[in-house]
Structures are given as structure tokens and as C-alpha cells.
Amino acid sequence: MTSGGNGVIGLVVNPVAGLGGSVGLKGSDGADVQRAALAKGAEPKAGRRAAQAVATLLARRPGARLVTVAGAMGEDSARAAAVPYELAPSGVQDTTADVSTAADTRAAVAALAGVDLLLFAGGDGTARDVLDAVRELGGQAPPVLGIPAGVKVYSGCFALSPATAGFVAADFLARPESAEAEVVDLDEERYRRGLVSPRLYGSLRVPAGRAALSGRKAGSSDAAPATVESIAREVAARLRPGARYVLGPGATTAAVGRELGLATTLLGVDVVEARAGGGADLVAADVTEGELFELVRGRETVIVLSVIGGQGFVLGRGNQQVSPRVLDEVLADGSGDRLLVLATQQKLAGLGGRPLLADSGDQELDRKLAGHVRVITGYRESTIYRICAASEEFYG
Incomplete structure (x- = not known):
């Protein structure tokens, strides 16, 4: 993908990210949890937060090209933001707001390997899936930036907010400097039982403006x-x-x-x-x-x-x-x-x-x-x- 001098931003949305939060399920990993969340009246919000990020990005840098994949994994958010976009062939089915898998996320990331920066909306589980896809891409992988949309957002690769993600992405296109940020995740089954056991999963290359990123959550075990x-x-x-x-x-x-x-x-x-x-x-x-x-x-x-x-x-x-x-x-x-x-x-x-x-x-x-x-x-x-x-x- 060529940028034409303005830069190319990719967008991947995990449409079920954060689904379990408002209904007290403490996560959204797994089809059973997602179905339970929807049955309890949960409303998908990741797409809306992604739309806010790309609207902010394009308002700050209107010449940027936005490339995404079909359906709720990106296209729906671009439409909601009322911004121009292009679709990349991904092999991902036309997803809906309540159907998406880790394999879909990895396929979407692979389809957008040629972008200058990849935005992804989700939580720590999505960050883990993105990291898996990035490892497969090797040297072809672009830097990434998370749009916080999950229940748990403990990893350091996320912007502080959706709007901040848009600002950071726009600035990165002008000054493409990157740094490493950690990806951590929890075992959600243990988490639901009150056992908090985060583990380091790896690291991702992110824009170097670390002050605008969440940073990795620090534990409270040292508190007396x-x-x-x-x-x-x-x-x-x-x-x-x-x-x-x-x-x-x-x-x-x-x-x-x-x-x-x-x-x-x-x-x-x-x-x-x-x-x-x-x-x-x-x-x-x-x-x-x-x-x-x-x-x-x-x-x-x-x-x-x-x-x-x-x-x-x-x-x-x-x-x-x-x-x-x-x-x-x-x-x-x-x-x-x-x-x-x-x-x-x-x-x-x-x-x-x-x-x-x-x-x-x-x-x-x-x-x-x-x-x-x-x-x-x-x-x-x-x-x-x-x-x-x-x-x-x-x-x-």
C-alpha cells in the first residue's frame, strides 16, 4: 500500500471486546461469555470507540488513507465516523457485532500488513491476538496502537482513550518514531474467581509518544x-x-x-x-x-x-x-x-x-x-x- 505522502492507517476492530463489562462478566473472551453478555443485555461498544478514534485522526490529518476490513471488524466504524476508507481483502467473513473470533483478528491484521500504522480496538485479549499475527508477519509487521475498548486494559500498547489514539496516530504519520510496549493478559476464568494473575505475553512496536499511552498496569501487592x-x-x-x-x-x-x-x-x-x-x-x-x-x-x-x-x-x-x-x-x-x-x-x-x-x-x-x-x-x-x-x- 502506498501512502501518497500522507500515510496509511489500518483499522481492525474486535466487535465483541468489552461486551462483558457492563453486565459484570469481567471479560469477553470466549463465545459462551459473549452469548451470556448479550443475553444479559450488553451492547457492543468497541465499534463506537473505534469510530471516535478514526474521526479524530482524519480531522487532524485529512490526507491520511484509512484501510480496513469488511463488516463490524472495521468498515462499520469507518462508516459511523463518516470518513473515507478503503477495504482490504482479508478472507474474513462479513462479521456482525456479535460474531468474531481470534482467527478473524489475526487474518485482518495479516491483510493490513502494508500499512504505516495499524490501529486495533479491543482489550488485552485482542492485543494478544494482534501480537500473534505480528509475530507471523515478522519484518513485514507495521507498528500498532490499541484503541481501549475492552473490560481489562492492562497492557502498555493502548492509548489513554479513543480520541487520544486518533491524535497519536496522526502525529505518528508526521514523526514515525516507535518504541516497544508490553502486552499482558489474564486468565479470565481465574479472574472471575477473584484470582488476578497477569502474565507478560510479549511486546509490540508502538508510536514513541509513551506519555499518551496507558502504560502497563502496576500491581498493588507491594502496598502494606x-x-x-x-x-x-x-x-x-x-x-x-x-x-x-x-x-x-x-x-x-x-x-x-x-x-x-x-x-x-x-x-x-x-x-x-x-x-x-x-x-x-x-x-x-x-x-x-x-x-x-x-x-x-x-x-x-x-x-x-x-x-x-x-x-x-x-x-x-x-x-x-x-x-x-x-x-x-x-x-x-x-x-x-x-x-x-x-x-x-x-x-x-x-x-x-x-x-x-x-x-x-x-x-x-x-x-x-x-x-x-x-x-x-x-x-x-x-x-x-x-x-x-x-x-x-x-x-x-
Whole structure:
């Protein structure tokens, strides 16, 4: 493929990426999980996020050529973005939004081997499939960049947001410098049982603007248990009788459940209600987005979320149940104490001054959340920390 001086961008979309997030399935790998997610009312979102990325790219660099494959694996997103595109013969069937396999992803990557940069929309499982295809291509493989669209986005090859992916791709065409980024993945079956065991799968060549990439998730195993428990005690001390508290996934929020003597989930989203006189009751565990919306509607509610180490994400990574409409409902009265963020001082220090990030799927809502938020770092300890929309941190 020749660029005509403007560059050629390839696009591959895993249309089922992220399908299990909002319905609490903690991943989307496997046909059975995908069918279960659709049965629970999940809506595919990867195509929409890919469209946002390519629309941003073409607005910034209108002379670029976009090449993709048929159906939901790319063409549908290009159409939704209302941008010109070309189709490459891939051997992939005309996929729909609920039918796609790892083999399809690998075939699509192979068909786009001649591009200057390959964009792919998905999560860590998709990154793994892209890496498999890149290994087969050898020296013919182009650099790649992930558009975050999965439930888990722990790998370092993803842009901070779909819009950021478009900006990075446009800049890469002008300055084609690349670097290596790690691909990690989890065993989803173990993950659903609360066993977090990420492993390094390999590395991919990505645009060199690392500040605009997510970076590999840093584990929280080094955090002193006493520090996490002190954060949990502070949250328990802040409970307002009658209010409901949404506990997002993670070890720090799970410590809040333990402090309250409740059987909450490590990787799910739970709802508890504070009692008069102290303590709380478990209202519902491991809820879907739809269930969560009904549980918070018309109720005084506080959302309690932890920070992803090394990345800084508060919203949009593993907690898709806390959707834009849930956030709108909870934050509607403008109270500044309806969102509690939890992080150890060590985790904040690991960000090196970079802000916390929101990628809820609604850019306007993310902009409203931007500013400063109180982060609880211990018992009777907190700090004010900047939070911003992931789409605007480096290209606002």
C-alpha cells in the first residue's frame, strides 16, 4: 500500500471486546461469555470507540488513507465516523457485532500488513491476538496502537482513550518514531474467581509518544496491608446513615467490605447501605449496570472507586458497570462528596505527578468530572489530586 505522502492507517476492530463489562462478566473472551453478555443485555461498544478514534485522526490529518476490513471488524466504524476508507481483502467473513473470533483478528491484521500504522480496538485479549499475527508477519509487521475498548486494559500498547489514539496516530504519520510496549493478559476464568494473575505475553512496536499511552498496569501487592486497612477504616468512619455506597472493584475497596464485615466481591461492583448507629448492610453484590442504576435511582449514593496503579484510571477500566447514566444519577445534585477515590500514597507517588483519569465512554461527562478530587490515603488522611478526561490529558 502506498501512502501518497500522507500515510496509511489500518483499522481492525474486535466487535465483541468489552461486551462483558457492563453486565459484570469481567471479560469477553470466549463465545459462551459473549452469548451470556448479550443475553444479559450488553451492547457492543468497541465499534463506537473505534469510530471516535478514526474521526479524530482524519480531522487532524485529512490526507491520511484509512484501510480496513469488511463488516463490524472495521468498515462499520469507518462508516459511523463518516470518513473515507478503503477495504482490504482479508478472507474474513462479513462479521456482525456479535460474531468474531481470534482467527478473524489475526487474518485482518495479516491483510493490513502494508500499512504505516495499524490501529486495533479491543482489550488485552485482542492485543494478544494482534501480537500473534505480528509475530507471523515478522519484518513485514507495521507498528500498532490499541484503541481501549475492552473490560481489562492492562497492557502498555493502548492509548489513554479513543480520541487520544486518533491524535497519536496522526502525529505518528508526521514523526514515525516507535518504541516497544508490553502486552499482558489474564486468565479470565481465574479472574472471575477473584484470582488476578497477569502474565507478560510479549511486546509490540508502538508510536514513541509513551506519555499518551496507558502504560502497563502496576500491581498493588507491594502496598502494606495496614495502609489499605487504614483507608478502609476511614471510609467506614465516613458512612452516612441511610446512604448507599457503590464499592467498585479492587483490593482497596474489598478492604472496605471486610472492615464492614460484609461479603463483598473483589472484582465486581457491590452496593451497601449504611445503618444508623454504625455499620452497613449488603444490598447487592456483583451487580450489572442495569441493576446498579435501579439501586441508586432516587437514592442518596456515594461511589467509591480505587485507582489503577501505574495508569491512574479511576473510571473506564474494569468498572464499566459505573456507567455514564449511573454517574449522572448519583452526581446530579452537584454534591462534591458523591465520589470517593481511594489510593495509597505509594500508588499516587507511582504516577509521578500525572493526573487521575476518567474514560467513562461519555466525553462530556468526563469533562464535567475534571478538576480536583479528594483521595483518601489512610485513616484521617486524604489529599486533593487532579483528575481529568483521558481524552484531553495530552491533546486537550
